[in-house]
Amino acid sequence: MHVSISRRIQAICLAAGMALGLGSAPALSQAGLGGPVSLVVAYAPGGATDLMARTLSDPLSAALGETVLVENRPGGGTIVGTLSVLNAAPDGRTLLYGTNATLLNQILRDYENYDPVEDLTPVAVVATQPLAVIAHPSLPADTIEELVAHARANPGAVNFASSGNTSLQHIAGEMLGSVAEIDMLHIPYSGAGPALIDLLAGRADIMITSLVGVREHIESGALKLLATTGPERSPSDPDVPTVAEAGYPGFNAMSFQAVFGPRDLPDEIVAKLNEGLRELVTDELKASILQRGMVLEISSPEEMRAYLTEQRETFSRIISETGIVLQ
Amino acid sequence: MDAASVLLGNIALGLGTALQPENLFYCALGVFLGTLAGVIPGIGTLAAMSLLFPLTFHLGPTAALVMLAGIYYGTTYGGSTTSILLNLPGTPSASVTAIDGYPMAQTGRAGVALFMTTVASFVGASIGIMLMMIFSPAIVGIALQFGSTEYFSLMVLGLVVAATMSADSPLKGLSAIVVGILFGLVGLDIYTGAERFTFGVPSLFDGISIVALAMGLFGISEIIGSIRSGESRVAAIEKVSMRSMLPSRDDVRRSRWPLLRGAGVGSFFGTLPGTGGTIASFVSYAIEKRISREPERFGKGAIEGIMAPESSNNAADQTAFIPTMALGIPGTASMAMMLGVLMIHGLSPGPSLLGNQPALFWGLIMSFWIGNLLLLLINIPMIGLWVRLLNTPYNYLYPAILVFVCLGTYSVANNTIDIWFVILFGAIGYGARLLSYPMPPILLGFVLGPLIEEHFRRAMLYSRGDLTTFVTQPISATFLALSALVLMLSVAMWLIRTTRHAEKADGGTAGQ
Amino acid sequence: MRQVDSSSLIGGAIMIVAGAGVAIHAGTQLNLGTLQRMGPGLFPAVLGLMLATLGLLTVATAFGQARRAGRPEYGPALAVLGGLGVFALTIDRFGLLVAIPLLVIISSLASRRRRLVPLVVLTAGLCLAAWGIFVLGFNLPVRLLKWDP
Numbered sequence: 010m011h012v013s014i015s016r017r018i019q020a021i022c023l024a025a026g027m028a029l030g031l032g033s034a035p036a037l038s039q040a041g042l043g044g045p046v047s048l049v050v051a052y053a054p055g056g057a058t059d060l061m062a063r064t065l066s067d068p069l070s071a072a073l074g075e076t077v078l079v080e081n082r083p084g085g086g087t088i089v090g091t092l093s094v095l096n097a098a099p100d101g102r103t104l105l106y107g108t109n110a111t112l113l114n115q116i117l118r119d120y121e122n123y124d125p126v127e128d129l130t131p132v133a134v135v136a137t138q139p140l141a142v143i144a145h146p147s148l149p150a151d152t153i154e155e156l157v158a159h160a161r162a163n164p165g166a167v168n169f170a171s172s173g174n175t176s177l178q179h180i181a182g183e184m185l186g187s188v189a190e191i192d193m194l195h196i197p198y199s200g201a202g203p204a205l206i207d208l209l210a211g212r213a214d215i216m217i218t219s220l221v222g223v224r225e226h227i228e229s230g231a232l233k234l235l236a237t238t239g240p241e242r243s244p245s246d247p248d249v250p251t252v253a254e255a256g257y258p259g260f261n262a263m264s265f266q267a268v269f270g271p272r273d274l275p276d277e278i279v280a281k282l283n284e285g286l287r288e289l290v291t292d293e294l295k296a297s298i299l300q301r302g303m304v305l306e307i308s309s310p311e312e313m314r315a316y317l318t319e320q321r322e323t324f325s326r327i328i329s330e331t332g333i334v335l336q
Numbered sequence: 337m338d339a340a341s342v343l344l345g346n347i348a349l350g351l352g353t354a355l356q357p358e359n360l361f362y363c364a365l366g367v368f369l370g371t372l373a374g375v376i377p378g379i380g381t382l383a384a385m386s387l388l389f390p391l392t393f394h395l396g397p398t399a400a401l402v403m404l405a406g407i408y409y410g411t412t413y414g415g416s417t418t419s420i421l422l423n424l425p426g427t428p429s430a431s432v433t434a435i436d437g438y439p440m441a442q443t444g445r446a447g448v449a450l451f452m453t454t455v456a457s458f459v460g461a462s463i464g465i466m467l468m469m470i471f472s473p474a475i476v477g478i479a480l481q482f483g484s485t486e487y488f489s490l491m492v493l494g495l496v497v498a499a500t501m502s503a504d505s506p507l508k509g510l511s512a513i514v515v516g517i518l519f520g521l522v523g524l525d526i527y528t529g530a531e532r533f534t535f536g537v538p539s540l541f542d543g544i545s546i547v548a549l550a551m552g553l554f555g556i557s558e559i560i561g562s563i564r565s566g567e568s569r570v571a572a573i574e575k576v577s578m579r580s581m582l583p584s585r586d587d588v589r590r591s592r593w594p595l596l597r598g599a600g601v602g603s604f605f606g607t608l609p610g611t612g613g614t615i616a617s618f619v620s621y622a623i624e625k626r627i628s629r630e631p632e633r634f635g636k637g638a639i640e641g642i643m644a645p646e647s648s649n650n651a652a653d654q655t656a657f658i659p660t661m662a663l664g665i666p667g668t669a670s671m672a673m674m675l676g677v678l679m680i681h682g683l684s685p686g687p688s689l690l691g692n693q694p695a696l697f698w699g700l701i702m703s704f705w706i707g708n709l710l711l712l713l714i715n716i717p718m719i720g721l722w723v724r725l726l727n728t729p730y731n732y733l734y735p736a737i738l739v740f741v742c743l744g745t746y747s748v749a750n751n752t753i754d755i756w757f758v759i760l761f762g763a764i765g766y767g768a769r770l771l772s773y774p775m776p777p778i779l780l781g782f783v784l785g786p787l788i789e790e791h792f793r794r795a796m797l798y799s800r801g802d803l804t805t806f807v808t809q810p811i812s813a814t815f816l817a818l819s820a821l822v823l824m825l826s827v828a829m830w831l832i833r834t835t836r837h838a839e840k841a842d843g844g845t846a847g848q
Numbered sequence: 849m850r851q852v853d854s855s856s857l858i859g860g861a862i863m864i865v866a867g868a869g870v871a872i873h874a875g876t877q878l879n880l881g882t883l884q885r886m887g888p889g890l891f892p893a894v895l896g897l898m899l900a901t902l903g904l905l906t907v908a909t910a911f912g913q914a915r916r917a918g919r920p921e922y923g924p925a926l927a928v929l930g931g932l933g934v935f936a937l938t939i940d941r942f943g944l945l946v947a948i949p950l951l952v953i954i955s956s957l958a959s960r961r962r963r964l965v966p967l968v969v970l971t972a973g974l975c976l977a978a979w980g981i982f983v984l985g986f987n988l989p990v991r992l993l994k995w996d997p
Binding site: 053054056057059060063064066067079080081082083084085086088089092117118168173174175194196197198199202203205206207209210212221222224225226229297300301 | 382383385386389390393479480481483484524525526527528529538539540541542609659663664665666669672673675676679680682684685686687688749750751790794797798
């Protein structure tokens with residue numbers, strides 16, 4: 010009895026193995042990519058990037074005709090996930106859902122010398138989001154100009170909180186300090202949540218962060234919004250000036266999310282994936298993502314390459330100017 | 337009177353929402369999956385939640401939240417099961433339950449232990465929910481009062497209280513804490529980005545996985561130690577009747593106060609974002625041991641030692657929702673996922689959620705209660721099944737455990753490095769066992785150490801290097817004064833004990 | 849003959865070496881910083897010194913106590929840790945259906961009661977359970993079989 014059940018189990022086990030593991034190896038059709046697609050997120054589940062990737066995975070599955078699974082490969086400040094995609098087979102079935110950190114970490118940490126713009130294959134920028142300079146009401150400044158004047162009068166007195174050392178929030182703060190020639194004390198946190206709590210409590214003075222989840226605190230007066238950080242005014246806050254308008258033209262700190270392919274991903278697969286990403290955009294999805302503060306807009310691969318090159322140039326300049334050096 | 341009727345109205349509204357068939361179904365699904373994820377070592381809350389996350393797009397926001405929340409607190413329920421039966425903590429916070437739960441199982445009281453932890457979980461969670469309903473706005477105020485200075489002093493208090501957990505050899509206990517802290521420091525320094533003890537391995541930049549550490553130290557070392565002894569001992573055949581599960585009158589008497597104290601401690605820690613259930617269960621265990629008249633029973637199957645931490649971590653799970661829901665700021669990744677669900681449905685989490693979406697808010701809270709009731713119903717009939725697991729011959733049981741440990745740890749980050757860490761910590765744990773070093777303090781140090789450093793350094797940044805900040809801030813000063821008091825008390829007690837021993841010894845010699 | 853607690857002697861010695869090693873590494877390789885801006889090395893350096901001191905005290909109190917270190921069982925330790933190691937080496941290269949049987953077989957070598965048929969049944973059952981729970985149930989990206997040595 011025992012034996013017969015176990016044999017049957019073994020048979021099922023093996024059959025299943027054939028169906029799932031081996032059967033997926035050869036390409037099935039020309040239309041699809043020949044099997045399930047892993048969309049690698051270089052963070053643990055639950056973060057903003059992960060949630061966005063999971064939001065897109067269902068419509069992307071439909072658009073590509075293949076199951077798209079989100080795979081979390083955290084570690085190394087995104088380097089582990091990035092490398093796992095960089096060195097994957099260039100068949101379009103392993104993709105990276107990357108962010109600013111994909112560029113930043115490589116610049117900061119010359120580990121395993123690779124070039125995130127040249128070596129990874131750009132597929133499409135998916136979403137962008139301007140950040141905002143927000144402050145605790147006790148800070149005697151309602152505009153960037155007043156902030157600069159206050160910080161100049163009290164050098165080193167302004168505490169600026171960020172979601173972490175070398176995060177985009179940190180870099181954006183250093184950028185502001187650098188262009189406005191002010192000296193602020195950077196206080197890193199592990200994540201935006203704890204930093205926001207200290208900002209709400211008034212321990213930190215300012216923070217440059219996404220407006221998601223913060224808007225209500227601004228409306229209630231618990232926090233104040235000084236400026237947004239994009240090249241133009243944010244479509245969601247047209248009345249709020251940008252940092253650039255305050256006399257620092259060219260100031261631009263946007264967070265982005267983008268799909269990257271492995272090294273040497275052939276053009277026709279890039280085109281197919283880009284097409285799939287464009288197909289998933291609906292007005293409804295756009296609106297729901299705008300609610301989360303992000304603008305969903307699929308770029309072409311060429312636009313993405315240009316964008317990445319420009320972003321990297323800015324980041325490198327700020328990093329070398331402000332001397333954010335990792336020991 | 338007004339407040340009471342408002343509260344009653346809210347409860348009615350919440351019950352009405354939570355009892356709608358759709359919400360009820362997803363609540364049941366959530367708690368069931370949560371229990372499963374808790375029982376399987378390594379599959380944590382996050383893995384289970386991200387599995388069901390895509391489903392939340394197609395559900396209403398209330399059903400989606402109710403389901404994810406069910407997974408969240410269900411995991412904590414399930415986590416204690418394997419701790420008690422196999423010394424294999426399914427979740428990090430359950431490793432405290434193993435200290436006394438596993439000895440209970442070995443002396444044939446697995447049924448009682450499982451039954452009582454289920455009760456403790458339910459009572460702890462209920463108390464947490466109650467506090468959440470009544471004091472929600474006030475508690476948010478408290479959370480905002482806690483800056484790094486206060487956190488640091490609180491952690492010091494936690495460490496001082498817990499340092500006494502291993503009374504056998506205080507030196508070895510303290511060494512274990514320090515070793516744990518050092519393991520906790522592996523990774524990138526959050527203030528400078530410098531690599532510490534990473535040996536250039538990028539997978540180590542984010543630190544050692546707590547799952548790998550707990551699995552290796554407790555589970556693997558236990559298996560190595562019991563392969564030979566486990567085979568020679570005839571499986572402790574337990575009668576699995578309802579009767580054998582029921583606690584004795586003595587058990588109930590001993591459990592009452594630890595249960596309530598645990599819930600209180602847990603509720604407090606839950607409201608502080610980023611501390612969570614693990615610290616809460618350690619602290620409440622340490623408190624029980626410290627105030628017990630017979631501290632020597634702890635670690636050998638004392639029922640107080642499972643009641644306090646279980647009630648504590650479940651209470652913390654519930655009150656952790658307060659800062660998340662009321663401020664719209666997540667304390668943990670699991671909470672971030674729940675806020676993500678709200679945003680997907682176009683609701684902005686924040687202070688006005690309670691006012692704008694009362695049905696959702698109170699529905700969620702009441703669903704916690706229903707979910708906990710469902711957990712009670714799911715778990716009690718399962719106890720018999722679990723206890724029978726112990727009757728499986730050990731030579732078949734342990735390879736199976738190893739398979740689940742491997743898959744569970746691997747699946748956390750899809751990285752084999754975590755399995756290598758299970759191996760490393762298995763070896764360390766086995767060595768510690770042979771040299772009689774206690775293991776729970778290693779885990780406590782691992783959890784608390786990095787937090788202590790983070791908050792100390794941030795407090796120094798804010799105070800511009802002024803150490804007096806810890807005594808000039810009232811909350812922090814209070815915690816430090818309490819720590820000093822606890823320390824002095826324990827030194828005094830130790831002195832009294834040793835002099836008594838000395839007197840006894842003197843008496844003995846005189847008699848010879 | 850004086851009694852010595854060998855567990856404290858060995859344990860204390862390990863702590864001294866580990867603590868000193870950590871303190872030296874932190875003190876020389878990492879920046880210690882100032883009190884306002886503490887460097888990454890300060891905390892570990894202090895802890896390393898603490899650990900070494902605790903180790904010294906442990907060694908000092910080892911004398912005059914009767915306790916002994918436990919006797920290590922090398923067979924079970926080797927089989928269990930080795931089995932886990934082989935699993936770690938094979939899971940990414942050959943998939944679950946290779947890694948699980950190897951783990952079960954190697955770790956079972958430690959047991960004195962080894963019988964083929966139950967072992968095969970166990971292996972098959974575990975493969976099926978792993979597939980059901982991790983692949984079907986939790987939808988985790990692990991392959992059952994693959995070839996990527």
